[in-house]
Amino acid sequence: MQMFSKACEYGIKAAIYIAVNSSENKRVSPKEISEKIDSPQAFTAKILQALVRHNIIISVRGAYGGFEIDKTKIETTKLSQIVYAIDGDSIYNGCGLGLHTCDENHPCPVHDKFKLVREELRDMLDNTTLERLALEIKSGVSFLKT
Amino acid sequence: MQMFSKACEYGIKAAIYIAVNSSENKRVSPKEISEKIDSPQAFTAKILQALVRHNIIISVRGAYGGFEIDKTKIETTKLSQIVYAIDGDSIYNGCGLGLHTCDENHPCPVHDKFKLVREELRDMLDNTTLERLALEIKSGVSFLKT
DNA sequence: TATAAATAGGATAGATTTGTCCGAAATAAA
DNA sequence: TTTATTTCGGACAAATCTATCCTATTTATA
Ligand code: FES
Ligand code: FES
Numbered sequence: 285m286q287m288f289s290k291a292c293e294y295g296i297k298a299a300i301y302i303a304v305n306s307s308e309n310k311r312v313s314p315k316e317i318s319e320k321i322d323s324p325q326a327f328t329a330k331i332l333q334a335l336v337r338h339n340i341i342i343s344v345r346g347a348y349g350g351f352e353i354d355k356t357k358i359e360t361t362k363l364s365q366i367v368y369a370i371d372g373d374s375i376y377n378g379c380g381l382g383l384h385t386c387d388e389n390h391p392c393p394v395h396d397k398f399k400l401v402r403e404e405l406r407d408m409l410d411n412t413t414l415e416r417l418a419l420e421i422k423s424g425v426s427f428l429k430t
Numbered sequence: 431m432q433m434f435s436k437a438c439e440y441g442i443k444a445a446i447y448i449a450v451n452s453s454e455n456k457r458v459s460p461k462e463i464s465e466k467i468d469s470p471q472a473f474t475a476k477i478l479q480a481l482v483r484h485n486i487i488i489s490v491r492g493a494y495g496g497f498e499i500d501k502t503k504i505e506t507t508k509l510s511q512i513v514y515a516i517d518g519d520s521i522y523n524g525c526g527l528g529l530h531t532c533d534e535n536h537p538c539p540v541h542d543k544f545k546l547v548r549e550e551l552r553d554m555l556d557n558t559t560l561e562r563l564a565l566e567i568k569s570g571v572s573f574l575k576t
Numbered sequence: 577t578a579t580a581a582a583t584a585g586g587a588t589a590g591a592t593t594t595g596t597c598c599g600a601a602a603t604a605a606a
Numbered sequence: 607t608t609t610a611t612t613t614c615g616g617a618c619a620a621a622t623c624t625a626t627c628c629t630a631t632t633t634a635t636a
Contacts, residue, residue, distance in 0.1 A: 314582095430529060496613085
């Protein structure tokens, strides 16, 4: 079960790391980020660009630049927004067995159960904020690598 | 969210189609299967071989051959066995954010929630038999394509 | 204005997954 | 025993995902 793509994994962890630092008014570089979340640097930079385009994080070009996230956005940004920016809406639509449409009136054999699991995942993504995840990292309750 | 690989999707649907037919004492060919479940024929044949190697279905070579499944096995085979035969145990282990190990004492930021979703998926796979899925197809409650 | 530092973005390479092709091996029936 | 049929299995091809490299562009500071 590949819940998220690699790109999405890196994006989530990078966003959390940026949130942790922005809460302390520190801008961070792709180099630092990829070291701290254990991800390939150039690939991570690409993913950061996507998060910038979706207005989840802010990039500052030029000397003394880097990535940061608006403090108010740390509180409001949900995991679902990050996943959407990178993987699109594939979480919400699509049949678990690849039928052309996931439809109550024309369900595949695992539709009912699959839908439950997916709903739970959706709730999880919709109800988890960057703020909470960043706090858990700061307090040492959870970790971004190893 | 790619819950199952394409190979796994095809494998599940193929196994159900074979079960439906074996319950009526009909052997089926990869050609017929792939038409009925809307999957690429040669690729599907490869996946069927994996199911044969894992003793989930039986293949009969030569003229009048094809694939079938032991009637007693229709009742006992669980979805989890099919998934395991094709995708391995990736459903049960591995961190949702790619940490080297998924560990209660060193959890990633989404560990608790992720674990819940995964447990639910695991229960679903462990408690769903081929028999029930085949019956739902026969009764027209669910569908294998479109 | 010149320079150094940093992100943006296109081109490309590697890895994995998905999919195809074809000959070999097996089997039932004529 | 021959033939037609069918799965098996290896080689190969295409598509997608992951990852790297290099140059352009932007910006702060001297
Ligand atoms: S139709 Fe397959 S998951 Fe809904
Ligand atoms: S450590 Fe990430 S899911 Fe368990």
